[in-house]
Amino acid sequence: MEFSEHIKTANVEDVVLQQPLHPPSRGTLCITGHHLLFSHREEQDSSGQVLLLLRNIDAIEKRPFPVWTVWRTCTPSSTDHVMPSSATSGASPTLRSITLKWRSWYYRNCRGLPNWNHDVTGWSHGDAGFVLPRMQSGFGHSVQHERWRLSTVNRDYSVCVSYPTAVIVPKEISDDTLKKVAKFRQGGRFPVLCYYHRKNGMVIMRSGQPLTGANRKRCKEDERLLQAVIEDSDKGYIIDMRSAQQAQQARMTGGGFESKSCYNSWRRLHRHMERGKTLQESLIKLVEACADKSHNMGRWLSKLENSKWLSHVQTALSTAGLLVECLERDGHSVLIHDSDGIDSTLLVSTLAQLIMDPSCRTLEGFLGLLEREFVQAGHPFQQRCAHSAFSHARLQQESPVFLLMLDCVWQIWRQFPLALGFSEALLLRLATEAYASNYGTFLSNSDMERHAAQVKDKTQCLFRALLKPREREQYTNQLYEHTELAIWPSVHPQSLQLWRGFFLRWTQQTRHLEEVQQEIRNMVIESGKTALSF
């Protein structure tokens, strides 16, 4: 039975909508199979509409007196929409059918685009040209290099379900070898190149954990692949984002780590980073602390500490710092992985590239970085961002890894206000879009799933949309000054702070800071600096 068949009353008149930072307003509420629509009584055009995708509703609360329904939407510490409960008795929080229907609906109804092709939807960049720019810039545009090659061994997703169709690997390693290595690595994630440092030719590789298991299985092909990464006389570093103890324990369930004896050109470092449930619980605690109405200062600071969110920010940044130290300062190639290589691995590799490489710090460069290191690299957005902090559902796969990455980028932006070409507004937009989006970019869990669901045909690309002139202007850091240097963030506890712009965004104060940004933007435009810088 379709959800739409459960709807008893599709239209309710004279409904009051309350949203943070807006006065209450009266209008009509309409529920469809995929959306909740609220039309303000006064305004007739579409700007007077609130359009809420049902699957973006985290929780519905019925408050006994007065009779209101609170719709808690997906973004943490977000818009709560309060409405009289009589209007919406048909809806329940279980309606999470993962389909593309609503997105098609969105473009048909809201954008008026009867036919779209790749150019309109903006997906044309989704090939190696946009996905692999860091390698290109190192290799020249032909993607030719004496030591590295583009492999399409995964062209039908049969070797690794979470990898894209094209990856970069050492030139001397054949596709057949790769297939064998894939069987030895968690999720088939054989080591691939994700960053080539032009200054010294060193690289960042990433993978899943090796499946050594309890009886210390070896894989000659895996060992050869890693040996091919480094020059004969050189050493490499493996940064394992689990504690040494966790890595040991992983052997009991078929996982494991690279032992010294088998990989003697590589030195292993363990840096424990929280993932999964722990991170999600940390977010829930933080959002709960931010929503606390108590006036007790001690209570707030103690809850903030208790959530441990800032400790996770600190660990992520310092692990990225360690990677940069190994690669940029000490001149060694690095392989990073945790167990499955789709969460903290991507987080740390993204941050390290941002710290080291000035071309990742422009608006376009940063979006390209996210496309490569999160979207194409197989971060399972659908699972990780299905529910956010308000959900009453039993959370299984949810984890705010992407949000943590954005928070870390914000900390860097705060510490180096001139070094990044994009603004806080971009990070806020991305944080929102990851949880509730009208675009297809964060849909599905991998390139394979997106391909199967025809995401590129049925939806538009967020990153392309953000690069259009009007949006670009909004998300550009007007104070940006290019620097070739690495930007080393301080990870002292005193140097890190709560990302108020996001976690406390529904406060008047944040509005005032937005005014300031606008004011600066206006000034820059007035002074004609725009023309000089961009």
Add this chain to the structure above:
Amino acid sequence: MEFSEHIKTANVEDVVLQQPLHPPSRGTLCITGHHLLFSHREEQDSSGQVLLLLRNIDAIEKRPFPVWTVWRTCTPSSTDHVMPSSATSGASPTLRSITLKWRSWYYRNCRGLPNWNHDVTGWSHGDAGFVLPRMQSGFGHSVQHERWRLSTVNRDYSVCVSYPTAVIVPKEISDDTLKKVAKFRQGGRFPVLCYYHRKNGMVIMRSGQPLTGANRKRCKEDERLLQAVIEDSDKGYIIDMRSAQQAQQARMTGGGFESKSCYNSWRRLHRHMERGKTLQESLIKLVEACADKSHNMGRWLSKLENSKWLSHVQTALSTAGLLVECLERDGHSVLIHDSDGIDSTLLVSTLAQLIMDPSCRTLEGFLGLLEREFVQAGHPFQQRCAHSAFSHARLQQESPVFLLMLDCVWQIWRQFPLALGFSEALLLRLATEAYASNYGTFLSNSDMERHAAQVKDKTQCLFRALLKPREREQYTNQLYEHTELAIWPSVHPQSLQLWRGFFLRWTQQTRHLEEVQQEIRNMVIESGKTALSF
């Protein structure tokens, strides 16, 4: 025996100086009876000199290995000057002679001003014209008003040692009555007008506590004075910045509060605010937390909470908010006092005026406010700011009330980035000057002491110096937009934060924020906005 006679070696060559955010530098160290001078070897002009007033040194530490001496100077979380200990064995932290000698020395040697007059030193504003602008603007320039008058009953400081020579009181209250009231109020601080709200004619009065004592003494003159403040049918509010219990206990030591029966037109509210030692200890804990080198995020947040500094900020702002509510929103006059009326009373009255009155929010207006409500109103700067957070001395009278006020103003500035005409740099400068200054403004404890010490003849005025074009440009908020409205700060714990610009000022990060300010300043100047706004 003069301190200078203790000096065994006045000049030491080849000394290494280390300062935060500067590379170490070699030079010559010279000690005089009042200053420590360090001349860099390379630079011959005076910009290559570090001039350290001996009385601004909070503590001297001798570190065994390597043999260094650490000079901890007066400003919290401040410049530590590290030097080899052999150079300075004659100095000890006991050298706190409170004289004007050094200031005279400063102007003779560093400014090259052989003769100065009032215009040069900038003290000419120190009369009623600058001290009483809020009343003037309400009354017209003649300081004539139907209900208020300027009294010079304290012209020789015989009625109240901590008041200036001229104060504003109800017109119908004679100087003789004032003398009697002064005997009934702690420290002779009879109720005086400190703010006249033009919108509704209501006022803020401030005073010391009434000396009712254990046997509930009354003072008819005091009751008459307060009755004269309000219209016959009206009500007034007394905000007592002690808890009800503390106010009761004060009676045992001769103090007390305004009882309901004797002052039946006034309603008393108690809002406990910490003062004195508790506040100083809070500052010491906070500075210690900020200097903590541990990488533990939890430890930092827990120390921050433990210091309770942000709770004091919250209390101060919310008490000021209460005052504004009574006066601006509910339309009642307010009398505020704690016990002696020279600490939290001045803090709250300053903040309330900043919140309510747009003319206090310009650079000139804010400095005038500080001149009236702190300097002239008798905040004992000499005692309160003698030592700061690093001192090993037994602290008696020290209390960072002025610093707390600046912190609160910073919180307002952060919440309303367009509403104040001055910048964070001004607050930082004032915080530094209060503890270690080459100007006479924060010298001595009262107008009387400054008069006796001929401060106006022997020193220069800080506030005037800050208003000179070059300095003014530096301390102006380039984004300022005048607003007539009251700016109500949020006092939710989530809305308040550590004043990093001050407490963590010696970090690289703060330098970057200064770069941003400079960038914005440049942009404004380029865009010609300066000419439009000021």
